[in-house]
Amino acid sequence: MSLTPVIGIVRKDLRMFWSDRRAVIMAFAMPISIASFFGFIFQGRSADDEVAKIPILVVDQDGSRISKAILDGVGADKNLDVRSLPLEQARDSVRRGNDTVAVVIPPGFGDAASRAFFRGTGKPQLDFLYDPSRAMELAMVRGVMTQHVMEAVSKDMFSGQGSQAVIDDTLKQLDSPSSTAMPEDERRSLRDMLTSIQRFNTLNRTSSGGGGLSMPFDMHEEAVMARQNAAYNGFAHSFAGMGLQFMLFAAINMGIDILTERQKGIWKRLRSVPLSKFTLLGSKIASGSIISSLVLLVSFAFSIIVWHVRIDGSKVGFVGVAVASALMAASYGLLIAALGKTPNAARGVSVLATLLMVMLGGAWVPTFVFPAWLQKLTVVVPTRWAVDGFDAMSWRGLGFGSAVMPILVLLGFALAFSALAVWRFRWEE
Amino acid sequence: MLEAVDLRKSFGTLVAVDDVSLRLENGETLGLLGPNGAGKTTTVSILCGLTTPDRGTVSIDGQPLSGDTSPGKRKIGLVPQDLALYEELSARDNLQFFGALYGLAGAELEAAMASVLELVGLTDRAKDRVKVFSGGMKRRLNLAAGLLHNPDILLLDEPTVGVDPQSRNAIFDNLEQLRSRGKALLYTTHYMEEAQRLADRIVIIDHGKVIASDTVAGLTRGGGTLESVFLSLTGRSLRD
Numbered sequence: 001m002s003l004t005p006v007i008g009i010v011r012k013d014l015r016m017f018w019s020d021r022r023a024v025i026m027a028f029a030m031p032i033s034i035a036s037f038f039g040f041i042f043q044g045r046s047a048d049d050e051v052a053k054i055p056i057l058v059v060d061q062d063g064s065r066i067s068k069a070i071l072d073g074v075g076a077d078k079n080l081d082v083r084s085l086p087l088e089q090a091r092d093s094v095r096r097g098n099d100t101v102a103v104v105i106p107p108g109f110g111d112a113a114s115r116a117f118f119r120g121t122g123k124p125q126l127d128f129l130y131d132p133s134r135a136m137e138l139a140m141v142r143g144v145m146t147q148h149v150m151e152a153v154s155k156d157m158f159s160g161q162g163s164q165a166v167i168d169d170t171l172k173q174l175d176s177p178s179s180t181a182m183p184e185d186e187r188r189s190l191r192d193m194l195t196s197i198q199r200f201n202t203l204n205r206t207s208s209g210g211g212g213l214s215m216p217f218d219m220h221e222e223a224v225m226a227r228q229n230a231a232y233n234g235f236a237h238s239f240a241g242m243g244l245q246f247m248l249f250a251a252i253n254m255g256i257d258i259l260t261e262r263q264k265g266i267w268k269r270l271r272s273v274p275l276s277k278f279t280l281l282g283s284k285i286a287s288g289s290i291i292s293s294l295v296l297l298v299s300f301a302f303s304i305i306v307w308h309v310r311i312d313g314s315k316v317g318f319v320g321v322a323v324a325s326a327l328m329a330a331s332y333g334l335l336i337a338a339l340g341k342t343p344n345a346a347r348g349v350s351v352l353a354t355l356l357m358v359m360l361g362g363a364w365v366p367t368f369v370f371p372a373w374l375q376k377l378t379v380v381v382p383t384r385w386a387v388d389g390f391d392a393m394s395w396r397g398l399g400f401g402s403a404v405m406p407i408l409v410l411l412g413f414a415l416a417f418s419a420l421a422v423w424r425f426r427w428e429e
Numbered sequence: 430m431l432e433a434v435d436l437r438k439s440f441g442t443l444v445a446v447d448d449v450s451l452r453l454e455n456g457e458t459l460g461l462l463g464p465n466g467a468g469k470t471t472t473v474s475i476l477c478g479l480t481t482p483d484r485g486t487v488s489i490d491g492q493p494l495s496g497d498t499s500p501g502k503r504k505i506g507l508v509p510q511d512l513a514l515y516e517e518l519s520a521r522d523n524l525q526f527f528g529a530l531y532g533l534a535g536a537e538l539e540a541a542m543a544s545v546l547e548l549v550g551l552t553d554r555a556k557d558r559v560k561v562f563s564g565g566m567k568r569r570l571n572l573a574a575g576l577l578h579n580p581d582i583l584l585l586d587e588p589t590v591g592v593d594p595q596s597r598n599a600i601f602d603n604l605e606q607l608r609s610r611g612k613a614l615l616y617t618t619h620y621m622e623e624a625q626r627l628a629d630r631i632v633i634i635d636h637g638k639v640i641a642s643d644t645v646a647g648l649t650r651g652g653g654t655l656e657s658v659f660l661s662l663t664g665r666s667l668r669d
Contacts, residue, residue, distance in 0.1 A: 008529020
């Protein structure tokens, strides 16, 4: 078989692609700008970056020494931006979305917390009024509040002015007849411990004045990536996702072009030539793959030059995932041509299908934010494999072995799409 | 030489082509006439291998035309009713593409493009995009695209639709020149004067069947014009 017709079809398709300025801008400028935006948003922070603080409100209805200590603690926390407001204003601010969480310290909280510290009964309640659209931040605020409340209460118990009264009161209750619910052994142990704390506090007041519970460890964080101490580059993921999305958009255009060729009668002329169906459709897949690869190549080249994205994993694996993705995209375009009735009708449906596929594939936001069942379900979407493959070969820095499965699955999808397209393609008018 | 025997093609309950047989010799122009929906385009589609007939055979120089890659297809040049061109590309790029489909490349392709552009009078406009061409120029380029590979048989499906008299006349001149070179032409049209000027023989089909086949002189032997004969054979009711 002569390759001249194949080269002719590919050359013509490339000329057509470059002749449409709008399509070219769409194919190159759009993924770069959108991926840059997403990359900026999802960019991991380096040690020098300022942390985006969570805005919270604290409503101190207690006004005790302990509640003030809690306020001091959370006010100094690097993760929180703390303001104090009355209850109704705080509730209103959260409802309007100005603040994420309002923590309400009710009257008598400090006193009740001190008493509950040793006995475990009569625990007071901290109220969290939160914005339901930012529930993830609530969990973080709860953790931070737990730390500061524990520190404030324990410090007060071990060194504070109120500790003597609470311990005296607790000791009295232990000796009262109403305390029979507690077994004698436990009562004796608690009495010994409280007496020891009384002695410790007496010594402590005459010396340094420190004390209380504190976090018994420091934390060290390390992002596990290809290179040690390398900062995570969020642009690697966003450019993979957007590159893929616009590869598929280029494939849609290819499918629409075939439908337009049919509408204009050009397909009749193509079919009057002694060429096999395989040559005609294979050439279309070849030109679609080249255009899709160009889209990805330009996007990634930009991300490498401007945003310093690195292919830290296997370069061969990266090329493999790119080629398999391009073949998958081109065969998807062919499928659109096979299933579509008219160019306009096909465009609407295929754009919707593509956006769904891209979204579920984790091209917009990483799949780990999806519910567990959806994460499992998205393995049936080819874009998921492509995005995972690109992530593995770029910022994760994995070897060729990690690219094999994505490549095979993408080639499988390409084969399935092509087979379906050939089966459903309307050869005769 | 092209020969079709007992062609039949139906789409659901509609029989588009019903036992059509015809023969086209080298150097001959055959006019295929018929009202709208008579089956002309379906017949042409079968003759050039676009549509598979339910029954009957098409042969070229005695070899049956069958399958996508049948060598006989290379001997046929199709000029479809639609302007089957890429408007965003230049005339030259269009011809380069259609030539490549037939395996033409390099000097051979350049020579073929120069020849057909000269024939249709578009040499000076070869680098212009088709979208800036007039209707007549597009029609001429449509014809040129079907001639690039130097086919022996040219199937022309209403090649002068929507063109001005000057362009139509130019196309006639082109076709007469081709006939003088020994090409066989099959020409479908609604215009009786075109058939009268160009065709050596006329085949009239209606409702998918051949209802007359003769020379213009033979058809008008009983008196009247070709148009009056056509109307008497196909009726005066509207065919939309």
